[in-house]
Amino acid sequence: xxxxxxxxxxITPIDERETFVSVAKSVSDADGITMDEKLRTLYQIQxxxxxxxxxxxxxxxxxxxxxxLEDEVACLNTRIANAEADIEQIEKKKAEYKHSIEExxxxxxxxxxxxDNVKNNREYESLGKEIEYQSLEQxxxxxxxxxxxxxxxxxxxxxxxxxxxxxxxxxxxxEKKKELETIIxxxxxxxxxxxxxxxxxxxxxx
Numbered sequence: 001x002x003x004x005x006x007x008x009x010x011i012t013p014i015d016e017r018e019t020f021v022s023v024a025k026s027v028s029d030a031d032g033i034t035m036d037e038k039l040r041t042l043y044q045i046q047x048x049x050x051x052x053x054x055x056x057x058x059x060x061x062x063x064x065x066x067x068x069l070e071d072e073v074a075c076l077n078t079r080i081a082n083a084e085a086d087i088e089q090i091e092k093k094k095a096e097y098k099h100s101i102e103e104x105x106x107x108x109x110x111x112x113x114x115x116d117n118v119k120n121n122r123e124y125e126s127l128g129k130e131i132e133y134q135s136l137e138q139x140x141x142x143x144x145x146x147x148x149x150x151x152x153x154x155x156x157x158x159x160x161x162x163x164x165x166x167x168x169x170x171x172x173x174x175e176k177k178k179e180l181e182t183i184i185x186x187x188x189x190x191x192x193x194x195x196x197x198x199x200x201x202x203x204x205x206x
Contacts, residue, residue: 038205045201062180069173076166083159087152094148097141104134104141 111127111134118124 041201041204045198049198062176062183066173066176066180069169069176073166073169073173076162076169080159080162080166083155083162087155087159090148090151090155094145094152097144097148101138101141104137107134 108131111131115124115127115131118127
């Protein structure tokens, strides 16, 4: 009867002096803190972060509301500045048209006087055409001045309406800022303490 051959098994020698605690300690020897201590420290840091987040939640949507209001105020101020710049340009054009009317008037007066001293009908008609041209120039400039006046009125109305709206937004912004500042002041000490404690805990681990 044949017998089965039993394969020899390799037995790994066990160092009875080596325990789980000693292994964990050897892992942590590099930075002088055990794995258990690291986990406890990380947990404490997480608790600090949670507490800080709760403080920030007390502010709610106020930071975003303040930012939105600041953006709107800046936009309205820009709109007013642009409208004022447009008014300045329109006023310049208006002054130029008025100057053109005055120049045309002086030329008409000049040509009218020259008509009294002409020697023939050809010169008289030529001067008459110049007078007619300058009169048309005056009419065109008068029309342009009327357009400028309407544009100026629109710009002034825009500025007035924008300033009124700006006043409302600025008042709202001031109110929201004070509300946010109050909450920050009330929680500043607690947050500063938590941040300091968190920083101390972070020094203990990588």
